[in-house]
Amino acid sequence: MIFYFSGTGNTKWAAQEVARAIGERLLYIPDELREGHFTYTLEADERIGFCFPTHGWQVPRIVRNFIRNLKLNVDSHFCWALTTCGDNMGETMTILNRDLATCEGLRRSNGDALQAESVFSLVMPESYVCLPFMKTDPEDKEAMKLDVARHQLPHIIHMIKERRRGVEELDKGATPRLYSYVIGEYFNRKMVTDKKFTVDADKCIHCGKCRQVCPVDNIQGTPPAWLHNGRCTSCLACYHYCPVHAINYGWITRKRDQYYFNKREDRR
Numbered sequence: 001m002i003f004y005f006s007g008t009g010n011t012k013w014a015a016q017e018v019a020r021a022i023g024e025r026l027l028y029i030p031d032e033l034r035e036g037h038f039t040y041t042l043e044a045d046e047r048i049g050f051c052f053p054t055h056g057w058q059v060p061r062i063v064r065n066f067i068r069n070l071k072l073n074v075d076s077h078f079c080w081a082l083t084t085c086g087d088n089m090g091e092t093m094t095i096l097n098r099d100l101a102t103c104e105g106l107r108r109s110n111g112d113a114l115q116a117e118s119v120f121s122l123v124m125p126e127s128y129v130c131l132p133f134m135k136t137d138p139e140d141k142e143a144m145k146l147d148v149a150r151h152q153l154p155h156i157i158h159m160i161k162e163r164r165r166g167v168e169e170l171d172k173g174a175t176p177r178l179y180s181y182v183i184g185e186y187f188n189r190k191m192v193t194d195k196k197f198t199v200d201a202d203k204c205i206h207c208g209k210c211r212q213v214c215p216v217d218n219i220q221g222t223p224p225a226w227l228h229n230g231r232c233t234s235c236l237a238c239y240h241y242c243p244v245h246a247i248n249y250g251w252i253t254r255k256r257d258q259y260y261f262n263k264r265e266d267r268r
């Protein structure tokens, strides 16, 4: 059973590839949250997988909220996790395992805490564009990252398929603790917000895409209005998928490009 979250499609691609290769159920966390589903019964031979993008060198808020409520009949099941990131993911997997350790609904039958026993990261095209030094990747870098990820994923799948325990293949960066616990902590506390989204109403073509792709039903109408429902997870799907770049986050994204997995193929 694989639980995944994805804003702009990178992680969705990776999670779908793993699910197809190992033949296990794939569940989209926002759908499960919408339905209020938190309790699942694992088959004896199932693995438990978590796939999500790195957000501010941490696990995205929406994923943490879901895991907190999750209840699984864990016995000796193998547990793995994969994060996609634009550059590096710091201590994201340490944070995931700390969260897992505090979940009463995820204790193994012998009382041990569930931990992701093998952890992987996959560098993929950048989706964060809301700070001065953060941009989408130029076309050649994007293509190169996708190429490397396509080559790396079969190896990760092999490790998962074989239930290889103790594997840690992570792009942590040079100072992971600083990024995750200081900068990332600030980022996730203060900068995960929908307050700065605006729409250029005269540009909007009323396609409804932004509303459709929002994983937390935080958008209403066309041109869009953000509901400020307290659930925005800053995935930037609303910004990136708008076909006419009518959505912005403050002033900075007016100078930024857009990205989602397969965008170039879609627009060819």
Ligand SMILES: Cc1cc2nc3c(=O)[nH]c(=O)nc-3n(C[C@H](O)[C@H](O)[C@H](O)COP(=O)(O)O)c2cc1C
Residues within 6 Å of the ligand: 005, 006, 007, 008, 009, 010, 011, 012, 052, 053, 054, 055, 056, 057, 058, 084, 085, 086, 087, 088, 089, 124, 125, 126, 127, 128, 233, 234, 235, 236, 261
């Ligand atoms: C809010 C936000 C924060 C991000 N933080 C990081 C980060 O800390 N490190 C990193 O390398 N990439 C970061 N990224 C880039 C994404 O992790 C990366 O592009 C990921 O593959 C996107 O996955 P998705 O398409 O499944 O949403 C961030 C992206 C967003 C939207």
Ligand code: SF4
Residues within 6 Å of the ligand: 007, 194, 213, 214, 215, 216, 217, 218, 219, 226, 231, 232, 233, 234, 235, 236, 237, 238, 239
């Ligand atoms: S409002 Fe935009 S950034 Fe926030 S969760 Fe919805 S799609 Fe993602």
Ligand code: SF4
Residues within 6 Å of the ligand: 199, 203, 204, 205, 206, 207, 208, 209, 210, 211, 222, 223, 224, 241, 242, 243, 244, 245, 246, 247
């Ligand atoms: S995605 Fe863009 S064009 Fe479509 S409704 Fe939203 S703002 Fe308007």
